[in-house]
Amino acid sequence: xxxxxxxxxxxxxxxxxxxxxxxxxxxxxxxxxxxxxxxxxxxxxxxxxxxxxxxxxxxxxxxxxxxxxxxxxxxxxxxxxxxxxxxxxxxxxxxxxxxxxxxxxxxxxxxxxxxxxxxxxxxxxxxxxxxxxxxxxxxxxxxxxxxxxxxxxxxxxxxxxxxxxxxxxxxxxxxxxxxxxxxxxxxx
Numbered sequence: 547x548x549x550x551x552x553x554x555x556x557x558x559x560x561x562x563x564x565x566x567x568x569x570x571x572x573x574x575x576x577x578x579x580x581x582x583x584x585x586x587x588x589x590x591x592x593x594x595x596x597x598x599x600x601x602x603x604x605x606x607x608x609x610x611x612x613x614x615x616x617x618x619x620x621x622x623x624x625x626x627x628x629x630x631x632x633x634x635x636x637x638x639x640x641x642x643x644x645x646x647x648x649x650x651x652x653x654x655x656x657x658x659x660x661x662x663x664x665x666x667x668x669x670x671x672x673x674x675x676x677x678x679x680x681x682x683x684x685x686x687x688x689x690x691x692x693x694x695x696x697x698x699x700x701x702x703x704x705x706x707x708x709x710x711x712x713x714x715x716x717x718x719x720x721x722x723x724x725x726x727x728x729x730x731x732x733x734x
Contacts, residue, residue: 596689596690597689599688599689599722600689602715602718602719602722603685603688603689604618605703605711605712605715606688606694606701606703606715606719607681607684607685609702609703609712610701610702610703611681613681616642616643616645616648617648617652617657618685619638619642620635620638620639620642620648620652621652621657621674621678621681621682622682622685623638624638624658624674624678625674625678625679625682628673629661629662629671629672629673630671630672630673631669631670631671631672632649632669632670632672633669635649635672653672656675656677657674657675657677657678658672658673658674658675658678659672659673659675660672661673691726693722693723693726694719694722694723696719696720696723701719703715703716703719704716
């Protein structure tokens, strides 16, 4: 026999109602948190996305221009410098793996040249050659979405005697060309 109006029965009912109300509050809080997370983690398209294909562009430049990663890094650094001396070169070279002959090598291979010889109490000044500036400009264009050349003469990665690594990158270059073609179609 149940006593609905007894003190124990009323207290028991209130306790059950409080439990039910707390459970509803927990459920509503979870729903609120989930909806907040959806808003908080909404993915926005990045405005600048230059470095997405840096690895492919870097490998293309290394093969085409016969440069190492460190040579590319130092050329990028010097690209914004109009004229520089050996101390400016050495300043950035400190963050690269040690190579005592790097400056002379770049000078001999025609990537940098003497702009002013030393003498009269003045330091020698150097600048990037047209070859180096063209190389870096081309790399920036490739990072901005310009297509890679697909001929054997314009792209050594498409030669028949290319290494396995070059063939893997070559496939990705073809994929990038197709993606850029589709983007151009959609934008028209």
